[in-house]
Amino acid sequence: MVTHTLTTGQSGEVVEKVTLARNRFASLDRIVKIHKHPVARGPVLDGFAVLLSALEVWLRISPQTQTYSIVLSGVACAAVMFRRRWPFLVFLVTVPGYFAGAAQIAGMIALGTLARRKQWMWQTMVAGGLAWTCAYVQWPLxxxxxxxxxxxxxNGIYGILYAGLPIALGLLMALRVELSDRLAALAASKEREQALHEQTIRAAERASLAREMHDVVSHQVTLIAMQAGALVVSAQDDESREAANTIRQLSKRTLDELRDLVGVLRSGAVDDDVHPGLEELPQLLRxxxxxxxxxxxxxxxxxPQAVSRAAYRTVQEALTNINKHAHGAHATIRMFPCGSALIVEVVNDRPAKEPAGAVSLPSGGHGLMGVRERTVLLGGTFHAGHTPEGGFRLCVTYPIEN
Structure with missing residues (x-):
C-alpha cells in the first residue's frame, strides 16, 4: 500500500480540480456572481456591450470599406459605454454608424437601453423610427x-425586426423591474398590515383584561375594604381593630395600583416596540x-399617545392603499379638532388610467380593518367609502379627552 503526502498548494489544486469536475458550470457561476454584484455589474455589462459592438464592426469591415464608415462605426461602439447616462443622446450618436457604417449591434443595444429607461415616451418612438429607417435604407443611396x-x-420587414426586438426587450426588462418593485412594496405592506393586526389583537386582549380587572377584581377589593372599615368600627378589642385597619389600608393601596394598571392597559403603553406618532407625520409625507x-x-x-399613534397609522394606511389601488392619484389630508375629538380625513381623487400591461396587485384587506378596530377601541368613529368623483375618502374621529 503506497501513500502520498500532499503539500498545501497541491491540496488546493486537487480541491479545485475536484470542484470543477463535480460542477462543470463553476466558471459560469463566477460570471453570474459578478453580474449580480451591485458595483461591478454596470461596468462589466458596458464593457461587454462595447466588445460585442466592436467585434461586429471588425467582422463586417473589408478592404473596400470607406474610412468614414470605419470612423463612424468606431464612434458608435465607443458611445455605447455611456448609454446608461444619456440613452437618447447615445442612440443619436450611433445612428450614423448604424446607417453608413457597420455598427448595427451598437445601435440596437442603445435602442434597447433607451426603451428600458424611457419606455413608451417620445424618445423611444423617434428612436424606433430612426432604427427602422437605418435598417430599410441602404448606403450608398x-x-x-x-x-x-x-x-x-x-428590407422593410427586417427594419421592423431590427427596431422592434430591442424595444420589446427593453420594455420587458422595465416591466420586470417595475413588477419586482411592486411585489417588494406589497410584501412590505403585508408585513405592516400583519403587524398592525397583531397589535390590534393585543390591544383588544388588554382592553378585555382591563374590563375584567375593573369589574371583578376591583369590585371584590372594594368590598374587602368596606368590610374592613366596618370591622374597625365594630371591633371590641384593639388588636382586632388594628388588624382590620391594616386590611383596609392594604385594600385601598391595592385599589390604587389596580386603577393605575387598568389605565396602562387601556392606554396601550405596554406595546412591545416604539410606535411613531403625529410628530413623525412630516417625515411620512416626505x-x-x-x-x-x-x-x-x-x-x-x-x-394622548394612543390617539397620536392611531392618527399616524390612519394616514400611513391611507397612503399605502392609494399607492396600491389608485396609483398616481393625488391625496389630500385634513386634520383638525372638533369639540373633544380629533378628525383625520384622507381623500384621493380619481386614479389615472393604468398603463397597458400594468400588474394589479392583490390586497389582504387587513389595513382598513385594523384602523377600524383601533378606532373602536379608542371610542371613535370610522367611515370609508368612494366619493362621487370616483376617488376614495377615509374619515376617522378620535376622542382626545378621557
Whole structure:
C-alpha cells in the first residue's frame, strides 16, 4: 500500500480540480456572481456591450470599406459605454454608424437601453423610427434605389425586426423591474398590515383584561375594604381593630395600583416596540410614494399617545392603499379638532388610467380593518367609502379627552 503526502498548494489544486469536475458550470457561476454584484455589474455589462459592438464592426469591415464608415462605426461602439447616462443622446450618436457604417449591434443595444429607461415616451418612438429607417435604407443611396420591389419589402420587414426586438426587450426588462418593485412594496405592506393586526389583537386582549380587572377584581377589593372599615368600627378589642385597619389600608393601596394598571392597559403603553406618532407625520409625507397635500393641520396640545399613534397609522394606511389601488392619484389630508375629538380625513381623487400591461396587485384587506378596530377601541368613529368623483375618502374621529 503506497501513500502520498500532499503539500498545501497541491491540496488546493486537487480541491479545485475536484470542484470543477463535480460542477462543470463553476466558471459560469463566477460570471453570474459578478453580474449580480451591485458595483461591478454596470461596468462589466458596458464593457461587454462595447466588445460585442466592436467585434461586429471588425467582422463586417473589408478592404473596400470607406474610412468614414470605419470612423463612424468606431464612434458608435465607443458611445455605447455611456448609454446608461444619456440613452437618447447615445442612440443619436450611433445612428450614423448604424446607417453608413457597420455598427448595427451598437445601435440596437442603445435602442434597447433607451426603451428600458424611457419606455413608451417620445424618445423611444423617434428612436424606433430612426432604427427602422437605418435598417430599410441602404448606403450608398444609389444601391438602395436600384433594389427591386421585393428587396424593398424584405428590407422593410427586417427594419421592423431590427427596431422592434430591442424595444420589446427593453420594455420587458422595465416591466420586470417595475413588477419586482411592486411585489417588494406589497410584501412590505403585508408585513405592516400583519403587524398592525397583531397589535390590534393585543390591544383588544388588554382592553378585555382591563374590563375584567375593573369589574371583578376591583369590585371584590372594594368590598374587602368596606368590610374592613366596618370591622374597625365594630371591633371590641384593639388588636382586632388594628388588624382590620391594616386590611383596609392594604385594600385601598391595592385599589390604587389596580386603577393605575387598568389605565396602562387601556392606554396601550405596554406595546412591545416604539410606535411613531403625529410628530413623525412630516417625515411620512416626505417619503410618501404618492403626491400628497396637507390642506389643514391643527392638532391640539396635548394629544394622548394612543390617539397620536392611531392618527399616524390612519394616514400611513391611507397612503399605502392609494399607492396600491389608485396609483398616481393625488391625496389630500385634513386634520383638525372638533369639540373633544380629533378628525383625520384622507381623500384621493380619481386614479389615472393604468398603463397597458400594468400588474394589479392583490390586497389582504387587513389595513382598513385594523384602523377600524383601533378606532373602536379608542371610542371613535370610522367611515370609508368612494366619493362621487370616483376617488376614495377615509374619515376617522378620535376622542382626545378621557
Amino acid at each position: 444609389d444601391r438602395f434605389f436600384n433594389l427591386s420591389w421585393r428587396a424593398h419589402i424584405f 417619503n410618501a410614494e404618492v403626491p400628497v397635500t396637507m390642506v389643514e393641520q391643527e392638532v391640539p396640545d396635548p394629544v
